Amino acid sequence: MAPKPISPNEHLVIPEWINEEYFLPILKKDVKDFDKIVNFTPIAATAPGENYTSIMVRILMDILVKDGSEKRISYILKTGLDTNKGGAMVDQMxxxxxxxxxxxxxxxxxxxxxxxxxxxxxxxPKCVHYEEIKDRITLVFEDLSRQNFRxxxxxxxxxxxxxxxxxxxxxxxxxxxxxxxxxxxxxxxxxxxxxxxxxxxxxxxxxxxxxxxxxxxxxxxxxxxxxxxxxxxxxxxxxxxxxxxxxxxxxxxxxxxxxxxxxxxxxxxxxxxxxxxxxxxxxxxxxxxxxxxxxxxxxxxxxxxxxxxxxxxxxxxxxxxxxxxxxxxxxxxxxxxxxxxxxxxxxxxxxxxxxxxxxxxxxxxxxxxxxxxxxxxxxxxxxxxxxxxxxxxxxxxxxxxxxxxxxxxxxxxxxxxxx
Incomplete structure (x- = not known):
């Protein structure tokens, strides 16, 4: 079993809607022969002071594909700040x-x-998903760290x-x-x-x-x-x-x-x-x-x-x-x-x-x-x-x-x- 990932920002409150259910349609579109999610772990993608205008979450998943094999996959999700934490200013801009x-x-x-x-x-990077609903825009990207970008x-x-x-x-x-x-x-x-x-x-x-x-x-x-x-x-x-x-x-x-x-x-x-x-x-x-x-x-x-x-x-x-x-x-x-x-x-x-x-x-x-x-x-x-x-x-x-x-x-x- 892989060690539990360490979040670079334990103070980040990850919105509850960032969950397995949200990612199922993304995986079905992006991963050939996707079957199901085995393990879903959201953590902060950046440390405090590294990003000011959005919530950045790294999504780590173990998934099964239809031939029964297991894969480790990850994405970067980007969405807006809460209104009372600077989100109103970001929206205004x-x-x-x-x-x-x-x-x-x-x-x-x-x-x-x-x-x-x-x-x-x-x-x-490749943007695999974008969504605009009332009061929220969300973007999901390939995780460049898996290609050893830094x-x-x-x-x-x-x-x-x-x-x-x-x-x-x-x-x-x-x-x-x-x-x-x-x-x-x-x-x-x-x-x-x-x-x-x-x-x-x-x-x-x-x-x-x-x-x-x-x-x-x-x-x-x-x-x-x-x-x-x-x-x-x-x-x-x-x-x-x-x-x-x-x-x-x-x-x-x-x-x-x-x-x-x-x-x-x-x-x-x-x-x-x-x-x-x-x-x-x-x-x-x-x-x-x-x-x-x-x-x-x-x-x-x-x-x-x-x-x-x-x-x-x-x-x-x-x-x-x-x-x-x-x-x-x-x-x-x-x-x-x-x-x-x-x-x-x-x-x-x-x-x-x-x-x-x-x-x-x-x-x-x-x-x-x-x-x-x-x-x-x-x-x-x-x-x-x-x-x-x-x-x-x-x-x-x-x-x-x-x-x-x-x-x-x-x-x-x-x-x-x-x-």
Whole structure:
């Protein structure tokens, strides 16, 4: 008998509806000659602090097939948070309908474009089941861990071989999305909005009021030369939201793509050859896809996930790696418009540089926080003494402080703090 699996998050309350009965029709469709479930074990798929916008459950099953043999099979189920635990905010952002459409429609179409051009490209895991009922969307995926896929340690970040694979994979996703747009017309309206939309102004204002003072208090403790200058350079809450509105608008005269939108290390998985070299790279978590400048994904991924020793020193090299693969893919797919030059991309990165600031002061706070049972959407974005104390802990977390000690002077040298 296999040992009882250990859950990486004993604090996760798994909804009662995630049971054998729910999975029977999925198995009948996905497993040839399926007969019955022998053992059904749901456990958390991620540790605290690894995922903030959904419930992630790994389903481990022993099943019988019709010839009498037994198989071990597993899936990853993804569904929404409870309303009082951040689910209302996630619903307001429309993340799950977007992700369902990405897996149903766009990823298969992008893969098809490459197939028709003679190249097999892998972008995301297989989604074996999707369901939309009142107040709930559920997605069930193949469990990539059974193919020995894994994430890198988010606290260490990508070394050069890993980030090179990710940049190339981003280029493949972006190129296909740009070509698809020229052939099929605009994406649905939902892909034109990030978190920075007028409907979220009140939400961001209330969060900023409770957050800014805590953040600035922490900055003074980071021991950064000229920290007072950086504090003065930071935009006000109002200016920051207005800049977010500007970033959200798409300039159709520029080169645009369908950004992954949440391209940090936990949303990218790798498997490896016998000699340790990276073999395959895939994206997961497509909830925040956004049509617009590729600068969004590039800033987001580099800021959150490049290892500290190369985050700043190799920045220009990263853009070159991405540009080389982007050009190859656009040419392969017969992109009918002008292909951006490397210079064009560097200009985009400066013009859209605030994505770097917003990423560093937003999502990077979470991505560099060691696993903590209190790391959840409620504490990251809630109000009250407990949430404020948790945010202060994240702002003074040594991993975060070390990154910001590099990034703030870097942003200053690039001129992107100059509002």
């Amino acid at each position: 429309g993340l799950f309908p977007k992700e369902m459409e990405m897996y149903q429609t766009y990823i298969p179409q992008f893969v098809k474009l490459y197939k028709e051009a003679g190249l097999d490209i892998e972008l995301a 994430n890198i340690d988010r606290l260490k970040g990508f070394d050069l071989p890993h980030i090179s694979c990710v940049l190339r994979k981003l280029a493949e996703l972006h190129a296909a999305s740009a070509v698809y747009r020229t052939v099929n017309g605009p994406y649905d309206e939902r892909y034109y909005n990030s978190l920075f939309v007028e409907e979220n102004r009140e939400l961001f204002t209330s969060l900023s009021e409770s957050n800014t003072a805590t953040f600035m208090k922490a900055v003074k403790e980071w021991d950064i030369p000229e920290s007072e200058r950086f504090i003065k350079e930071f935009p006000s809450d109002t200016d920051a939201f207005e800049e977010g509105i500007r970033l959200n608008k798409v300039d159709e005269s520029e080169f645009n793509v369908l950004n992954h939108g949440d391209s940090w290390s936990n949303n990218i998985m790798f498997n490896y050859k016998a000699n340790g070299e990276i073999d395959r790279t895939v994206f997961v978590d497509l909830q925040m896809a956004k049509w617009g400048s590729p600068a969004q994904d590039l800033w987001y991924m580099i800021v959150t996930s490049a290892s500290l020793d190369i985050k700043v020193t190799e920045f220009d090299h990263f853009i070159q790696i991405y540009h080389n693969r982007l050009t190859e893919c656009l040419q392969l797919l017969n992109y009918s418009k002008r292909i951006p030059t490397l210079r064009d991309l560097h200009v985009m990165m400066i013009r859209r540089g605030s994505w770097g600031i917003f990423t560093a002061t937003g999502v990077m706070v979470a991505t560099l926080m060691p696993s903590d049972k209190d790391s959840n959407m409620g504490n990251m974005m809630g109000e009250g003494p407990e949430a404020e104390a948790h945010r202060y802990k994240t702002y003074t977390n040594p991993y975060y402080v070390k990154a910001m000690r590099q990034l703030l002077p870097f942003f200053h040298r690039k001129g992107i703090l100059d509002y």
